[in-house]
Every structure is written in structure tokens, then in C-alpha cells.
Amino acid sequence: MAHFDNLFDSEDENDFDIIVVGGGLTGLTAAYNILERHVGLDVLILERNNAIGGRIISQTESKFYYGHSLQKNITHMLDTFDIPKEFKIDIGEKQKVLFTKNGPLENKLPSYIAGEIHYFLKAINSNSMDPKFKIYSAHEEAEDLSRISIDQLICRLVFLPQSRSICRTFISLVCGINDTHYISALWVLVMLHGANGLLTRLKIVLGDEHRYFVKNGMMSIAEELVRRIEDENGEMHCKEQVNTIQFNNDRVYVTTDIRTYRCNHVIIAVPPQESVLIQIQPEPPINLIHCQNLFQCSKTIFFNATYKTPFWHTQFSGDIISTWNSKTKLRIAYDASSWSKRESVIAGFISESNQTSRASIDLFDVLNACFKSSQSRNYIDYKETQGNSMNVPKPDNINHHINPMFTPWGRIFFASSEYAPTWPGTVDGALESGNISACLLLMRTRPQALSPLEIISCTNQRVKPRPSQPIRAAMLQYICLTVNVIIFLSYFRAAYQND
Ligand SMILES: Cc1cc2nc3c(=O)[nH]c(=O)nc-3n(C[C@H](O)[C@H](O)[C@H](O)COP(=O)(O)OP(=O)(O)OC[C@H]3O[C@@H](n4cnc5c(N)ncnc54)[C@H](O)[C@@H]3O)c2cc1C
Known part of the structure; x- marks a missing residue:
């Protein structure tokens, strides 16, 4: 004992x-x-x-964390606890900007690249909804996918470097981690199955009119x-x-x-x-x-910049996503303004501090380019917080x-x-x-x-894995032993009867 x-x-x-x-x-x-x-x-x-x-991390920063009506647990808890949610005011145009190495993308994606990306998103979306990815269960496909990274899967499905870069961007956004080399492809499919597919998960990350903040x-x-x-x-x-x-x-x-x-x-x-x-x-x-x-760990930096007057509303209220090859610190930025408090905020994640000067394109240069403005540095407050938002296998x-x-x-x-x-x-x-x-x-x-x-x-969630190699080997040994014993006994009986 x-x-x-x-x-x-x-x-x-x-x-x-x-x-x-x-x-x-x-x-x-x-x-x-x-x-x-x-x-x-x-x-x-x-x-x-x-x-x-x-x-x-703190009361203040947590004002910029968001939820979505599709997320039943948080939505139900907020309703039960009577905690008010804040949806975005509908200001008409809700646009997403993809910041590429050539600057903000404005309907310039060649059709062959768009086609490849469309094919990839569709393939991942429909595969992730297959019931065999509901839980981790051992089948041939799962065994293959468990060994490769999502980056390797992207390379198997997509051929052009520019298309790959955009596909990596979407995947790293839904996984909350920058380097797709370190993400298990099987985990991605199981995770997306829970979210009802890639496109539903993207809806939450990129936001739509059902995204909300907590007052x-x-x-x-x-x-x-x-x-x-x-x-x-x-x-x-x-x-x-x-x-x-x-x-x-x-x-x-x-x-x-x-x-x-x-x-x-x-x-x-x-x-x-x-x-x-x-x-x-x-x-x-x-x-x-x-x-x-x-x-x-995701090792990301969460930033928020507060402005007296918003420099972006006249253009749109959307998200900026920078692609993998765009050489900027920015990963994703979104409008986190509180309409009831009349506070104008842009928040999001960057891969390294904006306060250290490095070769990569500065966060504010990207914001200016995407919002066609020169005002993004005129903030009244700017804060960065080192955080580990999400961990993936x-x-x-x-x-x-x-x-x-x-x-x-x-x-x-x-x-x-x-x-x-x-x-x-x-x-x-x-x-x-x-x-x-x-x-x-x-x-x-x-x-x-x-x-x-x-x-x-x-x-329902309990996993029934296929017997692992050692168990299967043990079973085989057990069967061999049983057969040997039966042969020996029948030989022994025959010999005894002959006597
Ligand atoms: C910057 C940032 C922004 C985010 N934005 C969003 C967002 O907008 N929307 C969203 O849905 N999610 C967001 N997330 C993710 C979300 O915050 C987390 O998924 C969630 O809060 C995790 O909760 P948890 O209880 O599982 O883990 P944690 O919050 O990590 O809690 C674990 C706790 O265990 C304690 N602990 C660890 N080891 C020990 C020990 N040995 N003994 C005692 N205590 C221990 C830790 O101190 C910690 O308090 C964000 C995360 C970060 C960091």
C-alpha cells in the first residue's frame, strides 16, 4: 500500500x-x-x-475577446447569467481584406489560384464532416493523417505556391497557431468535425454579424x-x-x-x-x-489599439488577414469597438512585438494600406500582451x-x-x-x-481504438498458444487411447 x-x-x-x-x-x-x-x-x-x-488575461483585454452565436456553451451561459452581449452595428459593408506580399488583395486573385483554394477548402470541409472523424478512432486514413502535418496535407492537395500560402493562412487562423508544420492533420479534421466543418469554424474566426463581444x-x-x-x-x-x-x-x-x-x-x-x-x-x-x-503552444502576441476617432469605419467594418508569405507581423486584426461605450478599438494577433524594429512590415503600415489611411498610428493607447491563446498537437x-x-x-x-x-x-x-x-x-x-x-x-465520446500493435501481437500469440495446446492435447489423447 x-x-x-x-x-x-x-x-x-x-x-x-x-x-x-x-x-x-x-x-x-x-x-x-x-x-x-x-x-x-x-x-x-x-x-x-x-x-x-x-x-x-485581464478585465480590460477581455473586452476584446469575442464569441459567436454558433457557440452554444458561451451563448447559453451569457443568457443564463444575464450578462449582456454586444453585436456590431450593421454599417452596411462588411469586408475581409487579405493582405498578401503584393499588398491588400482587391479582387485580383487569378482564377486558377482561386480555383485551387476553392478546391482545398471544399475538400477539407467535406472530409472533416465525415463521421469517421467524429472522434479519434483508428482506421487506415486516420493512421496516415495522424503521422503527417496539415502542411504536408496542403502540399498533397494544392500545387501552386501562392495558393498554398493562402490555404496555410486559413488553416493557421482556425488552429490559432502560426506554423502549420507542427499541426497534426488528423487533429485538424477531428477539430473541424466538432465545429461542423471548416467553413463554420472560419465564420467564427473571421466574424460575421453573429460575432459578439461581452459588454x-x-x-x-x-x-x-x-x-x-x-x-x-x-x-x-x-x-x-x-x-x-x-x-x-x-x-x-x-x-x-x-x-x-x-x-x-x-x-x-x-x-x-x-x-x-x-x-x-x-x-x-x-x-x-x-x-x-x-x-x-501558440506563442502569439495579442494587441489592441484604441483611437479617439475611428479611421476605418468609412471604409468597412471587417477583418484583416495577412497571408503567410506577406512578411508582416500581423496575423489577424479585427474591429473590436464597443458601440455602447463609443470606444474605437482594433485588436488582434501579431507574431512578434510591434515595438521592436525588424525587417518585417510594421502592423500600422499594414493597417494604413488596408484601410487606405495614414491615421493608424494616431492611437491614444496601444498595448501588447504575450499570450498562449491555443495549443494544438x-x-x-x-x-x-x-x-x-x-x-x-x-x-x-x-x-x-x-x-x-x-x-x-x-x-x-x-x-x-x-x-x-x-x-x-x-x-x-x-x-x-x-x-x-x-x-x-x-x-458517446469514448474512443474505441483499434487494438494497438502490441495488443494485436499479444492476441496473435494467444491464438498460436491455444492452437498449440489443442494440437498437443489431441496428440496426447490419441497416444493415450492407443495405449
Ligand atoms: C490573448 C488571448 C486572446 C484570446 N481571445 C479569445 C477570443 O477572442 N475568443 C475565444 O473564444 N477565446 C479566446 N482565447 C482563448 C481562451 O481564452 C481560452 O481558450 C480559455 O480561456 C482557456 O481556458 P482554460 O480554463 O481551459 O485554460 P486556462 O485559462 O489556461 O486556465 C488554466 C488555469 O490553471 C492554472 N494552473 C496551471 N497549472 C497549475 C497548477 N499546477 N496548479 C494550480 N493551477 C494551475 C493556470 O494558472 C490557469 O489559471 C484567447 C486567449 C488568449 C491568451
């Missing part, structure tokens, strides 16, 4: 039913989902930072969750980093840099590459660790492509916005993942608290 069995003799203030590691939106949602059902489970959230919120910022969701968790007597401890988790048949022991807690179950609600830093005993299966290690063997959320290890459950089946890497994904992990945990401890629909949606 493990040495930690006798750490505690009786219940005390360090004893809980459930501990949630991570006070981001995933962890808060999971905790609230359990508490609001009133099924006699007490919950503690442990967060290593001074405050909750995780990747919702006081996305942080309002985290704050409301905290209020409700406290009302339900949930506990939260900030500035406590979880370092080790040990479990046996009876209990789980969660050790932070301050103390050791005891509980029945744990939800680790932290991004994959941070989750593997927590030491778990007994050690999780190798493919579970390997799969979390596959995830790469690299290509690898199909056996390492699993979703940790549906692969709990003993008394430990895994959750993160990255594991959400529908909109991974977004706020909606965090809420979905928090809800699913809470349901998976309740299915084990309080199944009576779940609706039949919740039970079905949780069990």
Missing part, C-alpha cells in the same frame, strides 16, 4: 470530495456544474496565480462563476500550485507548495503541456502522457492521438479548453470541457444527478 495512506486520520479542513486544479474558465465551470446540482459534494479549486481567470469583457463570466461558486459554498485557494497528486483505492492526496489536501476525485483543468508537469502517482499510461506532450502515431478528457486515470479527470469536442481552444471550448468533465465525474459518483441526455453525450 502506498506510503501516503496514513497522512490523515480523520476529516479536517484539508478534506474535500472534489479538488479542481486550475481556476481558468474550464475549472470554474466544472466546479460550478457540480455544486449547482446540490448532490452533497464539496469542491475546492486550487489556482497557482494570484487570481482566477487563467488565459482571460464588460469575458472576465465577467469568470467573475459570475466565482460569485455563484461562493454562494454554493465552494472554496477557492489562489497562489497554490499543485505539484503532485497521489491516489490509491480510497483517496487522492493533492500536494501544493503549501500543504497536502485529501479528496475522492480530482479534475485537472489546466492546459495539456502544464498538466504533464504535475507528478501523478501511480503514473498515467504512457499514451496519455505522450498525447499531452504532443501539444504545442503535433503529428505522431495514431495511438498517441487520444482525448485525455475521455480517458480518466483512476480518480483523476482531465479537462481543458483544448480538449473540447466542439470549439477547442476558445472560451466556448473551456465551458464545454468544464461541463463534460463534471458530467464524467458525476457519472461515476452521482449518476442520478445527470439527465439521460448528459449520460448519452458523455458516453
Whole structure:
């Protein structure tokens, strides 16, 4: 029996039913989902930072985070919590500008390039909707796609360099990561399946009239969750980093840099590459660790520039997307103005700081060129924040492509916005993942608290992989052994009967 069995003799203030590691939106949602059902489970959230919120970096910046009506989890939560949304005022023209190495593209795309891009988008869109990409399941196509990057898939489907560059641009936009060499092609198809195809996912990234901002910022969701968790007597401890988790048949022991807690179950609600830093005993299966290690950070810089008077409204209210070969820092920029507060803001992501002078084209030069203006540097405030918006897995063997959320290890459950089946890497994904992990945990401890629909949606997601090579080899050995035994027995019987 493990040495930690006798750490505690009786219940005390360090004893809980459930501990949630991570006070981001995933962890808060999971905790609230359990508490609001009133099924006699007490919950503690442990967060290593001074405050909750995780990747919702601050109240101010979170005003520029956006959601979309197609994203059911966030839209439903905002409605339930009565948090106001802000849609764009319809000012007529809603245009997207593609900034290429020759400057802003104005209906100049040659038809053979447009044709190739159209073919690629259509192929990815229709393939991603194939039911075989609903979950990670081992079939021949999946095995091939798991080993190649999405960049290699682009090269297989598209031939002209300019078309490839635009295809890479669209894919890196929906994946939130710049380098398409490091993104598993299988993951892209599974992710897009959840989003109902590439074109639907693009709608959210590029925005349309259904894109919205949250009136006081996305942080309002985290704050409301905290209020409700406290009302339900949930506990939260900030500035406590979880370092080790040990479990046996009876209990789980969660050790932070301050103390050791005891509980029945744990939800680790932290991004994959941070989750593997927590030491778990007994050690999780190798493919579970390997799969979390596959995830790469996006390492992007989030910027926002505030203006007294908008320099772009007379032209259009749209997004600027710069193509891969355009040699600019800008990846995507969008109009994030708050109409109710009369605040004019352009926000988005750049690949390197705009405040360091480098050879690449400056963000403001791109904005000026796209909006046909010379005013983009006349901001009253400009801010950059280093952030890791989204993590995606690299290509690898199909056996390492699993979703940790549906692969709990003993008394430990895994959750993160990255594991959400529908909109991974977004706020909606965090809420979905928090809800699913809470349901998976309740299915084990309080199944009576779940609706039949919740039970079905949780069990439907479980992956049934094809037996891995070692298992198949073991099965073959087993069959050979059985055949040998049968031959030996029949020989032995024949010899015995002859005697
Ligand atoms: C700059 C930026 C802009 C974005 N814009 C948008 C947007 O417009 N729309 C959108 O939908 N999404 C956006 N996103 C993505 C969205 O914010 C995230 O997908 C979501 O917030 C992730 O939530 P999470 O709870 O899964 O992870 P996190 O927010 O990362 O939460 C994990 C928490 O766990 C804590 N933690 C980690 N390890 C430990 C440990 N060992 N012990 C204790 N605590 C630990 C961390 O401190 C963190 O608080 C953006 C992200 C960034 C960074």
C-alpha cells in the first residue's frame, strides 16, 4: 500500500470530495456544474496565480475577446447569467481584406489560384464532416493523417505556391497557431468535425454579424462563476500550485507548495503541456502522457489599439488577414469597438512585438494600406500582451492521438479548453470541457444527478481504438498458444487411447 495512506486520520479542513486544479474558465465551470446540482459534494479549486481567470488575461483585454452565436456553451451561459452581449452595428459593408506580399488583395486573385483554394477548402470541409472523424478512432486514413502535418496535407492537395500560402493562412487562423508544420492533420479534421466543418469554424474566426463581444469583457463570466461558486459554498485557494497528486483505492492526496489536501476525485483543468508537469502517482499510461506532450503552444502576441476617432469605419467594418508569405507581423486584426461605450478599438494577433524594429512590415503600415489611411498610428493607447491563446498537437502515431478528457486515470479527470469536442481552444471550448468533465465525474459518483441526455453525450465520446500493435501481437500469440495446446492435447489423447 502506498506510503501516503496514513497522512490523515480523520476529516479536517484539508478534506474535500472534489479538488479542481486550475481556476481558468474550464475549472470554474466544472466546479460550478457540480455544486449547482446540490448532490452533497464539496469542491475546492486550487489556482497557482494570484487570481482566477487563467488565459482571460485581464478585465480590460477581455473586452476584446469575442464569441459567436454558433457557440452554444458561451451563448447559453451569457443568457443564463444575464450578462449582456454586444453585436456590431450593421454599417452596411462588411469586408475581409487579405493582405498578401503584393499588398491588400482587391479582387485580383487569378482564377486558377482561386480555383485551387476553392478546391482545398471544399475538400477539407467535406472530409472533416465525415463521421469517421467524429472522434479519434483508428482506421487506415486516420493512421496516415495522424503521422503527417496539415502542411504536408496542403502540399498533397494544392500545387501552386501562392495558393498554398493562402490555404496555410486559413488553416493557421482556425488552429490559432502560426506554423502549420507542427499541426497534426488528423487533429485538424477531428477539430473541424466538432465545429461542423471548416467553413463554420472560419465564420467564427473571421466574424460575421453573429460575432459578439461581452459588454464588460469575458472576465465577467469568470467573475459570475466565482460569485455563484461562493454562494454554493465552494472554496477557492489562489497562489497554490499543485505539484503532485497521489491516489490509491480510497483517496487522492493533492500536494501544493503549501500543504497536502485529501479528496475522492480530482479534475485537472489546466492546459495539456502544464498538466504533464504535475507528478501523478501511480503514473498515467504512457499514451496519455505522450498525447499531452504532443501539444504545442501558440506563442502569439495579442494587441489592441484604441483611437479617439475611428479611421476605418468609412471604409468597412471587417477583418484583416495577412497571408503567410506577406512578411508582416500581423496575423489577424479585427474591429473590436464597443458601440455602447463609443470606444474605437482594433485588436488582434501579431507574431512578434510591434515595438521592436525588424525587417518585417510594421502592423500600422499594414493597417494604413488596408484601410487606405495614414491615421493608424494616431492611437491614444496601444498595448501588447504575450499570450498562449491555443495549443494544438503535433503529428505522431495514431495511438498517441487520444482525448485525455475521455480517458480518466483512476480518480483523476482531465479537462481543458483544448480538449473540447466542439470549439477547442476558445472560451466556448473551456465551458464545454468544464461541463463534460463534471458530467464524467458525476457519472461515476452521482449518476442520478445527470439527465439521460448528459449520460448519452458523455458516453458517446469514448474512443474505441483499434487494438494497438502490441495488443494485436499479444492476441496473435494467444491464438498460436491455444492452437498449440489443442494440437498437443489431441496428440496426447490419441497416444493415450492407443495405449
Ligand atoms: C490573448 C488571448 C486572446 C484570446 N481571445 C479569445 C477570443 O477572442 N475568443 C475565444 O473564444 N477565446 C479566446 N482565447 C482563448 C481562451 O481564452 C481560452 O481558450 C480559455 O480561456 C482557456 O481556458 P482554460 O480554463 O481551459 O485554460 P486556462 O485559462 O489556461 O486556465 C488554466 C488555469 O490553471 C492554472 N494552473 C496551471 N497549472 C497549475 C497548477 N499546477 N496548479 C494550480 N493551477 C494551475 C493556470 O494558472 C490557469 O489559471 C484567447 C486567449 C488568449 C491568451
